[in-house]
Amino acid sequence: MNRRPFLKLVSALTIASALAASAATAETIRIGAVAPKTGPLAGGATVTQWPSIYLWVEQVNAAGGLTVDGEQMMIELIEYDDQTNPGETIKAVQRLATQDDAHFIIAPYGTGLNLAAAPLFDRYGYPQIAVSAITDQQPELSAQFPNMFFTLGTTTALAADVVKVLTDMRDAGQMGDRVAMVNVADAFGIELATAAKPLFEEAGFELVYETSYPLGTQDLSPVIKGAAAAAPDAFVAWSYPPDTFGLTEQAMIENLDVKAFYTAVATPFPGYGARFGAAAEGVLGAGGVNPDSPAFMEYAAAHEAVTGEKPDYWASATTYASLEILGQAIEAVGLDRAAVTAHLRESTYETILGPISFDENNSNPDFWTVGQWQGGVFKGVASRGRDGTVPVILKDGWE
Amino acid sequence: MSLTATDIRNLCLATLVFAVCALLPLGDQGYWLGLGVTIAMFTALATSWALFSGPTHYISLATAAFFGVGTYVTGLGIDTLPFWSLVGLAGVIGAVLAALVGLATLRLSGVYFVIFTLGLAELVRQVITWVQNNSGQKGLYVLTDLDEAGIYWWLLGLSAAVFLAGWLIGRSRLGFALRIIGDDETVAAHSGINTARAKVLLFMVPGAVAAMTGAILAPRYVYIEPSLAFAPILSFQVVIMALLGGASRLWGPVLGVIPFTFLLEAVSSNFPNQTTLVIGVAFLVIVYLLPGGFVGLMGRINRHLNTREGT
Numbered sequence: 001m002n003r004r005p006f007l008k009l010v011s012a013l014t015i016a017s018a019l020a021a022s023a024a025t026a027e028t029i030r031i032g033a034v035a036p037k038t039g040p041l042a043g044g045a046t047v048t049q050w051p052s053i054y055l056w057v058e059q060v061n062a063a064g065g066l067t068v069d070g071e072q073m074m075i076e077l078i079e080y081d082d083q084t085n086p087g088e089t090i091k092a093v094q095r096l097a098t099q100d101d102a103h104f105i106i107a108p109y110g111t112g113l114n115l116a117a118a119p120l121f122d123r124y125g126y127p128q129i130a131v132s133a134i135t136d137q138q139p140e141l142s143a144q145f146p147n148m149f150f151t152l153g154t155t156t157a158l159a160a161d162v163v164k165v166l167t168d169m170r171d172a173g174q175m176g177d178r179v180a181m182v183n184v185a186d187a188f189g190i191e192l193a194t195a196a197k198p199l200f201e202e203a204g205f206e207l208v209y210e211t212s213y214p215l216g217t218q219d220l221s222p223v224i225k226g227a228a229a230a231a232p233d234a235f236v237a238w239s240y241p242p243d244t245f246g247l248t249e250q251a252m253i254e255n256l257d258v259k260a261f262y263t264a265v266a267t268p269f270p271g272y273g274a275r276f277g278a279a280a281e282g283v284l285g286a287g288g289v290n291p292d293s294p295a296f297m298e299y300a301a302a303h304e305a306v307t308g309e310k311p312d313y314w315a316s317a318t319t320y321a322s323l324e325i326l327g328q329a330i331e332a333v334g335l336d337r338a339a340v341t342a343h344l345r346e347s348t349y350e351t352i353l354g355p356i357s358f359d360e361n362n363s364n365p366d367f368w369t370v371g372q373w374q375g376g377v378f379k380g381v382a383s384r385g386r387d388g389t390v391p392v393i394l395k396d397g398w399e
Numbered sequence: 400m401s402l403t404a405t406d407i408r409n410l411c412l413a414t415l416v417f418a419v420c421a422l423l424p425l426g427d428q429g430y431w432l433g434l435g436v437t438i439a440m441f442t443a444l445a446t447s448w449a450l451f452s453g454p455t456h457y458i459s460l461a462t463a464a465f466f467g468v469g470t471y472v473t474g475l476g477i478d479t480l481p482f483w484s485l486v487g488l489a490g491v492i493g494a495v496l497a498a499l500v501g502l503a504t505l506r507l508s509g510v511y512f513v514i515f516t517l518g519l520a521e522l523v524r525q526v527i528t529w530v531q532n533n534s535g536q537k538g539l540y541v542l543t544d545l546d547e548a549g550i551y552w553w554l555l556g557l558s559a560a561v562f563l564a565g566w567l568i569g570r571s572r573l574g575f576a577l578r579i580i581g582d583d584e585t586v587a588a589h590s591g592i593n594t595a596r597a598k599v600l601l602f603m604v605p606g607a608v609a610a611m612t613g614a615i616l617a618p619r620y621v622y623i624e625p626s627l628a629f630a631p632i633l634s635f636q637v638v639i640m641a642l643l644g645g646a647s648r649l650w651g652p653v654l655g656v657i658p659f660t661f662l663l664e665a666v667s668s669n670f671p672n673q674t675t676l677v678i679g680v681a682f683l684v685i686v687y688l689l690p691g692g693f694v695g696l697m698g699r700i701n702r703h704l705n706t707r708e709g710t
Contacts (some may be wrong), residue, residue: 028503028680037671037674038673038674038675040626080667080668080671081667081671081672081674081675083632083674083675084626084627084630085438085621085627085630085632086620086627088667090619091434091437091664091667092667093428094430094433095430095664095668097429097430098429098430099430099668106637110625111622112620112622112624115540115620115621115622116620116622116627118621119546119547119619119621123546124429137540141540142542144542183503185528185529185531185532186624186625187625187626187627189622190528190531193535195533197535206663212526212532214625215528215625238527245577254708270510289516290564309603333497
């Protein structure tokens with residue numbers, strides 16, 4: 001029997017496996033990302049979620065990667081479009097966990113998609129640092145999914161701080177107590193309105209006009225006309241992106257005369273300021289940042305340089321901060337996911353928003369709640385535990 | 400009821416296939432089980448869809464409406480009622496809703512029916528939203544211990560029930576009546592068949608099945624909101640899968656469900672930035688190249704072979 005071919009084969013296999021092994025030691029960190037690129041939430045995700053992910057990966061790799069156990073490891077990003085469909089989110093997370101063998105997975109976008117993915121993050125032991133998942137159920141959810149962390153705040157805090165801002169304005173004698181409150185008849189809009197109504201009444205406000213409109217309503221002039229007829233001092237809309245723009249436009253057309261004008265989601269988008277220009281001055285909205293902090297200014301400049309787009313003034317920076325947190329935890333304890341999760345519970349992280357740590361419910365207790373367009377920039381005017389809030393200004397016409 | 404030797408052989412074969420499928424969670428708890436859930440879900444939906452739309456040629460786009468109703472039944476009831484009763488309840492509600500829709504629309508000709516069913520998902524969604532808006536309801540969370548394997552077995556059981564129901568209907572007077580209606584409704588009416596009643600009765604099957612599928616899948620989604628529960632894309636996916644397989648045979652749709660699930664999976668993993676575009680192209684290719692689905696293709700091949708043998 002001629003042994004040569006067999007030996008050749010064995011040596012070839014040995015060399016091949018040695019090569020594979022050496023490739024494995026110079027391995028990259030595989031980080032998965034799944035979020036909408038199409039479907040109803042794509043508009044928000046392509047402003048808030050994806051650019052911050054690209055920016056973070058680019059910056060980490062430009063700096064030579066993350067230091068894991070004394071070794072520099074580059075990041076390999078594996079991205080999927082879930083088409084704003086929870087079934088697709090579930091499939092993509094499963095694919096990342098079992099087929100792509102991702103070391104870590106960035107939390108999906110939106111409350112529904114984050115929660116659809118939560119059982120899988122839980123089962124495979126991935127830490128899930130959720131950003132765009134605002135809910136009052138954080139204690140229950142973190143009990144059910146101990147790997148799930150929350151960064152952007154609660155529904156009630158968002159509503160309560162609007163009431164607080166208006167209360168302060170009224171108590172300072174800047175306006176009366178007549179409030180017009182409207183909401184989009186969809187999940188988050190209903191939740192916010194339900195949370196806000198008793199708070200307004202408790203604070204002694206008179207709800208002079210109250211209505212809701214279906215998601216996707218094109219003609220919002222009846223809403224604004226109805227509100228204007230009730231002669232309110234403040235107008236509050238628990239709105240979604242399309243109607244945030246629509247209501248503002250109608251308010252300009254009707255020249256709605258109020259001292260405070262609030263629209264919720266998407267008000268902090270750069271596109272809002274760009275579209276309404278000077279008319280946006282004084283408009284209140286959900287979220288906020290401290291745009292004058294050096295950390296945010298540096299982030300915003302890098303965001304624009306790398307992705308060609310400006311970040312929004314709320315969840316963009318929080319998304320980036322959630323990635324900073326993940327990176328710092330990996331550098332501290334390595335690629336062991338259980339150790340990273342434990343580290344998330346115990347440590348404080350330095351981020352562009354300032355220090356962030358998680359409480360006993362895996363929640364970040366320090367977040368922005370209300371912001372306002374002032375001089376072409378959306379500045380935080382109310383927060384839970386964040387520095388840099390600026391005083392509120394009165395809404396003075398639409399010119 | 401008399402069973403021929405072929406019937407008994409088919410029944411045994413089907414039982415065997417389902418028994419083998421039921422073993423999947425023992426082999427893999429991750430990726431393949433996830434695909435298994437998708438396949439089982441669409442098998443139940445597409446097969447029940449074809450039960451009605453195959454013989455009658457009415458294209459129903461109401462799957463998302465019934466599915467959404469089912470997820471809401473589980474979402475609203477999970478804290479008070481046991482899960483199995485919610486699945487049953489969803490089936491009953493789905494069937495009643497289908498009967499109401501059927502009574503209102505199945506006397507109309509095909510195109511009106513299509514439009515109405517397409518609007519139905521939006522209608523039901525708006526009604527639910529209206530109720531939630533007026534009652535000030537918070538988001539619905541479905542937190543259960545039911546894991547992926549449990550959901551898979553529920554869906555597999557439902558698919559088996561759909562196949563059994565389809566097989567029984569095919570052998571019944573109702574099935575015979577529907578085939579006549581599909582061929583020529585005027586002839587059917589003149590032969591003394593109550594066409595409206597037959598169509599309404601059959602339409603209740605996909606309604607109930609889609610609602611039950613939604614009820615079973617609600618724990619998988621955890622958070623129920625109208626835009627996710629009533630996503631219209633589901634209705635179209637079911638139609639395209641059933642047509643790819645072929646709606647004229649009971650086992651036709653499943654031949655479309657399996658390749659289409661793998662196709663979608665391959666597209667979403669390889670083209671993360673063009674998923675929707677590639678799926679759209681796949682739709683076109685299917686419609687152009689396989690107008691009768693795989694069942695039609697197999698029929699053509701058979702005929703081709705037969706003529707070759709004949710010469």
